[in-house]
Amino acid sequence: MPSLEDELFPSTPGKVKIERAHAINRQFHRCFASTSTMFLWALFLIALTASYLSFQSFMDTSTKYFTASWGGIQWEKQVRTSAQPTRRPDGARAGGRMSVLVTGAAGFVGSHVSIALKKRGDGVVGLDNFNNYYDPSLKKARKAMLNDHGVFVVEGDVNDARLLAKLFDIVAFTHVMHLAAQAGVRYAMENPSSYVHSNVAGLVTLMEACKSANPQPAVVWASSSSVYGLNENVPFSEDDRTDQPASLYAATKKAGEEITHTYNHIYGLSITGLRFFTVYGPWGRPDMAYFSFTRNILQGKPITVYRGKDRVDLARDFTYIDDIVKGCLGSLDTAGKSTGSGGKKRGPAPYRIFNLGNTSPVTVPTLVGILERYLKVKAKKNIVEMPGNGDVPFTHANITHAAQELGYKPTTDLQTGLKKFVRWYLLYYGYHHGKSVN
Numbered sequence: 001m002p003s004l005e006d007e008l009f010p011s012t013p014g015k016v017k018i019e020r021a022h023a024i025n026r027q028f029h030r031c032f033a034s035t036s037t038m039f040l041w042a043l044f045l046i047a048l049t050a051s052y053l054s055f056q057s058f059m060d061t062s063t064k065y066f067t068a069s070w071g072g073i074q075w076e077k078q079v080r081t082s083a084q085p086t087r088r089p090d091g092a093r094a095g096g097r098m099s100v101l102v103t104g105a106a107g108f109v110g111s112h113v114s115i116a117l118k119k120r121g122d123g124v125v126g127l128d129n130f131n132n133y134y135d136p137s138l139k140k141a142r143k144a145m146l147n148d149h150g151v152f153v154v155e156g157d158v159n160d161a162r163l164l165a166k167l168f169d170i171v172a173f174t175h176v177m178h179l180a181a182q183a184g185v186r187y188a189m190e191n192p193s194s195y196v197h198s199n200v201a202g203l204v205t206l207m208e209a210c211k212s213a214n215p216q217p218a219v220v221w222a223s224s225s226s227v228y229g230l231n232e233n234v235p236f237s238e239d240d241r242t243d244q245p246a247s248l249y250a251a252t253k254k255a256g257e258e259i260t261h262t263y264n265h266i267y268g269l270s271i272t273g274l275r276f277f278t279v280y281g282p283w284g285r286p287d288m289a290y291f292s293f294t295r296n297i298l299q300g301k302p303i304t305v306y307r308g309k310d311r312v313d314l315a316r317d318f319t320y321i322d323d324i325v326k327g328c329l330g331s332l333d334t335a336g337k338s339t340g341s342g343g344k345k346r347g348p349a350p351y352r353i354f355n356l357g358n359t360s361p362v363t364v365p366t367l368v369g370i371l372e373r374y375l376k377v378k379a380k381k382n383i384v385e386m387p388g389n390g391d392v393p394f395t396h397a398n399i400t401h402a403a404q405e406l407g408y409k410p411t412t413d414l415q416t417g418l419k420k421f422v423r424w425y426l427l428y429y430g431y432h433h434g435k436s437v438n
């Protein structure tokens, strides 16, 4: 029996080498066996994960395909029919017949412009993403109204290049009225990326689609009075500085003016930018002051009235929707053709910018006074100093250029316009809308 010593110090050193070699060999095999098992398991797991992921993506794609709100023979037929001008040739105006793609068609300005175009016989296809920046049910109600007027609204986003290409494939749009945007001056502090997404990225995607379309459409789009920012020349003229925006919203609209300029310069797109001045009226935007004041006054809730430095009242060149619609139609009628084809410029194309305002600013407290009179309710006012939220103290449009070139002539003062708005509001929501009834 080998002693402990023998075991530790064997007399034949070679023997131990062999034995050790065998042991190492066995261990190696065991180890190799377990590594290869592990390897096989790992392979199996990778394969399992990969097939799960591809199944997931297949499901995603098919779900997208089957639930996509656009596409299909019936859908294409609706687009074509809606785009068809209905005016008889003898009723055609100088500008000829139009097929207009209106983006933001379920929005405030978009719905009014679409209906006005359709009423006079132009073909209109609407596009809207129905986002929830404000109550989407109001947008759905506008869509129903558009439908009643024969305007089909495609549910989709201007960032969807495939959808845009499809639309231009189906219809040779003569014009694009681009009104889809992230609006609102103060909301830009809460959700800055939504402004970049819609007003910059979305605009570029749309411009790409327009420049590639054959024929290229003429583009009229909504810029904003906010581009004047800290400008102090009164009234604001298109020739004034616009490089001092006071909000990110204004900055994205100014960026839009520069972006559209490059598409005009490189690709020959006919571009008209419209600087809207605080547009209001029936079917308006619930986020705007005249609308939210009306709601709060009726509900007995307080309203916040901002005041400028040295207790100076803020003022806006409030512009009634019907006047804005006339300015939009005048812009489409006088747009002039894009000159490019196949993505190449063939000659210079028009690049225009117009103020569309009312030329008579009214202070915010005066606006509140008019609403109180029509609603027959006294407002509970919290007057606070204007916070540094992107607001500007006043706006005032010089509309000489628009008058000369578009025949633009606003005819509705704030009193008249608000009367129409309040009448609509009460019809739509009722006098007791949102009031708690005890």
Ligand SMILES: O=C(O)[C@H]1O[C@H](OP(=O)(O)OP(=O)(O)OC[C@H]2O[C@@H](n3ccc(=O)[nH]c3=O)[C@H](O)[C@@H]2O)[C@H](O)[C@@H](O)[C@@H]1O
Binding pocket: 183, 184, 185, 223, 224, 225, 226, 276, 277, 278, 279, 287, 288, 289, 290, 303, 304, 305, 306, 307, 314, 315, 316, 364, 391, 395
């Ligand atoms: O002209 C424009 O380009 C812009 O007009 C409006 O922006 P804004 O003039 O700020 O319109 P409102 O939000 O309705 O505000 C009107 C006035 O009421 C004031 N206000 C607003 C909200 C509030 O709670 N209290 C208040 O005193 C604002 O400071 C402002 O002086 C629109 O919201 C923008 O989308 C548009 O681009």
